[in-house]
Amino acid sequence: MSALAISNVVLWVVVASLLVVVLALMRQLGVLHERIAPVGALMLNRGLAVGDKAPVLDVPDLNGATMRIGESRADGKSLLLLFVSPTCPVCKSLLPIVKSSGRDERGWLDIVLASDGELEEQRAFARSHNLDAASYVLSAPLGVTYQVSRLPFAALIDEAGILRARGLVNSREHLESLFEAKRLGVASLQQYFSDAPAHK
Secondary structure, eight states: OHHHHHHHHHHHHHHHHHHHHHHHHHHHHHHHHHHSOOOOOBOOSSSSOTTSBOOOEEEEBTTSOEEEESOOOTTOOEEEEEEOOTTOHHHHHHHHHHHHHHHHTTTTEEEEEEEOSOHHHHHHHHHHTTOOGGGEEEOHHHHHHTTOOSSSEEEEEOTTSBEEEEEEOOSHHHHHHHHHHHHHTSSOHHHHHHTHHHHO
16 A cells, blocks of 8 residues: 555645646746747848839730839739749749738738849749739849849838839748838838837
8 A cells, every 4th residue: 555655645746846847848838939039021131122213114914915013002002022943942832822922912002023034934924823814024134123032022112103112022020021011011020029128
């Protein structure tokens, strides 16, 4: 009987010790979660600077109509310019997220996809992914102007024609970080968190 009692006591001591360890780990995870900043779109050191006036370019959409990119807008909406390619697998995986964001943010944001290359290839790509041809422009000079070297690349231009955020995007978090950067009035979330003491 005494052996059974001793084993029960030892068992309860082990369970209590494990409980203390689990609680300590949970606390440590909470501390780590607070210290790790969300990862935003990857800013490149080259290209237009956030805060500059966006260049105004007239570019053709897939229907052949001309769209003006970069000008100030009377409707008060911002413009997300997303550079994609039919040969970019990440771009293809991002398209459902872009469509969802377009619906969720339609009150303040228009999204335009941009690419270059053969018109028929781009039209086939747009058809296969149910993209609006009127919101898909085809212009090599546009990519050169924004110095797009890797895809998918996004530039957020506000209603006044000012470049508010830009960077490589390959997830919903990256895309939404551009919206959050505009809302916070910073070039990127990385900048915001590196300057965090100044914002407090």
